[in-house]
Amino acid sequence: MPPKEYLQLHTVLYEWSKECPMDLKKDLSLFFNSQAFLDRKDTFFRGLHDRKWVALITKAGVDETRATLGDLFNYHFLDLYVTPLSLSQISAAPRMPSGAAYNKFIKDLTRDNKVIKAQARVVNWKRNLDRATDMVVNAPGVLQDASTSSSSGSGVSQPRWFISVDVESFERDHSKILEIGWSIWDSGSNLFVDKHYAVSDYRHLKNGRFVPDRRDRFMFGTTIWEPLEKCISAFQQDLDTATAQNMKGEYVLIAHDLASDETYLQKMGVQFPKNMVPFDTIELNCARIGDSNAKVGLGKLLDSLDIENYCLHNAGKVIFVLDIWLIVFSPLVALANG
Template identity: 35%
Template sequence: METERGVSWSQVYDTWRNHFYSLNDDKAKSAFNTFFDLQDFFSEKSPTLGMPLTLGISKKDGYCDVVMALHICEQLHDFFEKRFPDIPSPNLSDLTPETYEVLDRFECISAPMLNKYQTKAKKKNKAQAKLRNAKALKDLGHKLVRDKRNVFISIDIEAYEIDHSILLEIGWSMYDARTDKFLDQHYAIDSYKHLKNGKFVDDQKMRFGFGTTVWCSLKQAFKELRKDLDWAVERDGGFILVGHGLDSDIKYLKERKFLWPTAHKSETLEVEESAKIATLNTDIIYGASVNDMHNPPSLGRTLNILDIEHWNLHNAGLLDKIDWCDSSLNYRSFSVIGFSKLTIIG
């Protein structure tokens, strides 16, 4: 791994700007603005054309940035003094060099090139932040499971493949961590008995394997869901949502004006304002476990990767029970496999 001591472009720019603007001298401000005008900075006659720069990651905090080596900072300082000898230049000691892991070296010849590498750095930082947040979610999931205090609820809704405004099924599984017990519910909407999926999405409506499918109205199904949520909130003060890509299911509920319970015995359309303690998105947790948040696999693919047996994925009901795994590598997996999959992977 190649490393380099240097200072980020943004630190040089900000430090120099603060220095020249603190002089309260219009000539100093003008000199700074002229020197760092990127069209001028990379002009054909400029000594800074082709400046060697690095795309690097700070060994201190993991932040990615465009970096100048220390000797380049010194040369930049000399170029400024030669061009503006009457303007007090900043001290190099005002800069705080760091050690960077070198990702790429380049000789910058234009403002667009500099912008391209700065954009790469921003994307890298965004990806790293996403991974850090995902790992924090994974750790939170482990803690909530270990605490054995709350109810984990996984909700799935199956819409009609031709018209997503029509909901054919709603199911949920509740895992009570206090008692290590499950409650599985599956409701099929009786006004749409004549509608079936199968062209784009598998039709598994009649293959619920953990109880009896109840035919009823959507209103009644929502009423039963609300009863179970209310019970969890009354006992524990909240509930934990689990699922592999929950956004669409939550959106369906909001569009149908489903009211979530709050901790203050009221109700809300917004799940984030409800008594929800946490949302454990298993697609995010899986990405954290493999250190790759790019295009997380589908539920079925995730189960295949984890070598977990599954079937009837497009049935809004529970397919399997709970699976605890430990190994010499301290691997632990808590799995509720079904319409939504809860997997907290170590």
């Protein structure tokens, strides 16, 4: 017996529904949800195609259905040809005696595909975690004693700079930026720069209904109030200074929910070094746990790592984000140091 040939079921239903005359569409839809169409042995299958589960119908089933439709509707539907599918797994679909059973079959495929996507995300994030680990452990200066700086004969010429940044916006209009905070760690000298800028243009705007307003609670220095343009310029100047001091080195951008902060910074026109490598601590934590659904807010993550924290709705929380980065990898650094 020759091997079965398959077509994707949704393609068959789509093509025939598209060509069907308007006066027959309702009846065709009813037929596709009927037991006569769905409850047929050795006709419907599920297959893994390009790492995604799809509903399949055999070519014999397509030909049989086309003949039935011709008799029922006195209309000759398009003869569909098999396009080769790369199927790594194939299994029979469950019995589908009704439209409800078919809907459950499709819902189960959707659920299984979500699981596959989640697993793929974890695999990708674990690669990022491995890369992040390598970048910390092998950063010039990290494997030396913390009290030894690059200026004291260590021989380190191109350290890595680790930059964490956070942007806080007005809860009722996220286009209005209220704060920018950043923390920069030079691995070669083991020195940190922590800054917090509050935007004077919007001093009159207060959060509080949905998130607390903590602009006046920077715990690691003095908050500087400036117009937005000067706040952006101050951050850009620190980036440019880092670039000038480390022309051939690498830069690591770290944030908790990186996409959100990147969007703000791009709109502000901030220019990052071309060799900047971005990491999201949400994703790295999921990789560490091995669960793509383990996304947690900054507070819960800090608590789980026993990092004491305060005033997380202040943009100065980037210091805590950098702490996460260092604490997650500190056992690895300690191990590498022997």
